[in-house]
Amino acid sequence: MDSSAWFSMRLSLQVASTATLLIVFSGVALAYVLAMKNFRGKEVVDMLFTLPLVLPPTVTGYYLILLFGRNGFIGRPVFNATGWSVMFTWQAAVMASFVVALPLMIKTTRAAIESVDINLLRASYTLGRSELSTAIHVIFPLAKKGIMAGAVLSFARAMGEFGATLMLAGNIPGKTDTMPLAIYAMAGSGEWTGANAMAAAFTIVSGLFLYTANRLGKRGL
């Protein structure tokens, strides 16, 4: 692989790692709320966070442009205040990966949290433990297999993100061309040797992550 291919590999890992870090913190918090709390509109919130799982990534990317584009609902005030826009930056690729992969984390973690025996939580409360302490010492340790599997799946999904990234970050060589985008560009310009090498490397890395996710799901850490 040449230097541009290595750049794409490094960028993909950087984008996927950053997105996964954000996904783990926000996904666990959201999954906890959806699993443990009852409030009006809960299923609507769940549906909104799950939508990117079923929408074409280009549609998700389009909505992100409407929100974060230079004239977007959030993007415009940010640009007016700072002169900076997230569009066509590597951070945009992180944002796209985050939104598309977050549902995997939420779904997996919510199921894991809901599977924890409610009597263990009740016991913890009667022993004087707060809800936060119970979450940290009882719920998350017992749900860790699901949380870890969700994180690995999210990482793999973030690595492979294409459509929303193309819409939001573009395909700028040496700046925002993650591996999937670079493979797309190489295939489009007939550079089959480079495309083959990158596709093979990508398949191996993704396969490793899926294998790890399956192992974690069965045996834990």
Added chain:
Amino acid sequence: MGLSVCIKKDLGDFSIDVSWEVKNELAVLFGYSGSGKSVTFQMIAGLTEPDSGVIRLDSQTLFDGTSGINLLPQRRFLGYVFQDLALFPHMTVRQNILYGAPDVARAEKESRARELIKQFRISGLEDRLPEKISGGQKQRVAIARALIRRPHALLLDEPFSALDSPVRADMGKLLKEIQREFSIPVILITHDLSEACELAEKMIVYAEGRVVSTDKPEEICSLSVCRNRETFTTRPYDLAVPAAVRT
């Protein structure tokens, strides 16, 4: 002093409307399955909210539907031993016990844990996970965990139901010791009449969400009362009554 309960709860096709009081003694809530005993415990512990009524422990009001007092379970200082014991499977015996005293200084907590481990004869098991100890040992760990915080009352929801008879008798003795040493209300749920009669200083008999009798076990367990047991129970109860008592 003691625990006084006067609560109502509508559960749709079933309602609970009970009133009783237990001093610093070993009391038994007795009745067949589905008579509302466990839900009563959950309401006392703050895990389920009553529709109305008052729950007081010593001089503290835990729940008062009229004035809107409803203390969180964490602030009720009750020891609660669940029917399935609810030991944390990922924690060792020692960690399970220490977990029960979050608001106690480390050194004091360690000291209490050592005493309880010795008193409950679970020395040598401290580093084992709950899945690696026997049913009777699990009971002891669950009770030790409930007591490390020095609760103001101890609630035990049929904790001996899965044990063999000799172990049950042993646990019964232990409960009496605990009650004497800690001098707090200790309330045990059971649907085993012989166990109730043997352990209780006071019996509270439940049927269909109501208290049908509150008395000393000598009275309730006597043959004359048992002949008229239909007044406070229904058929499933008969199954729990020893043959000798049924005559």
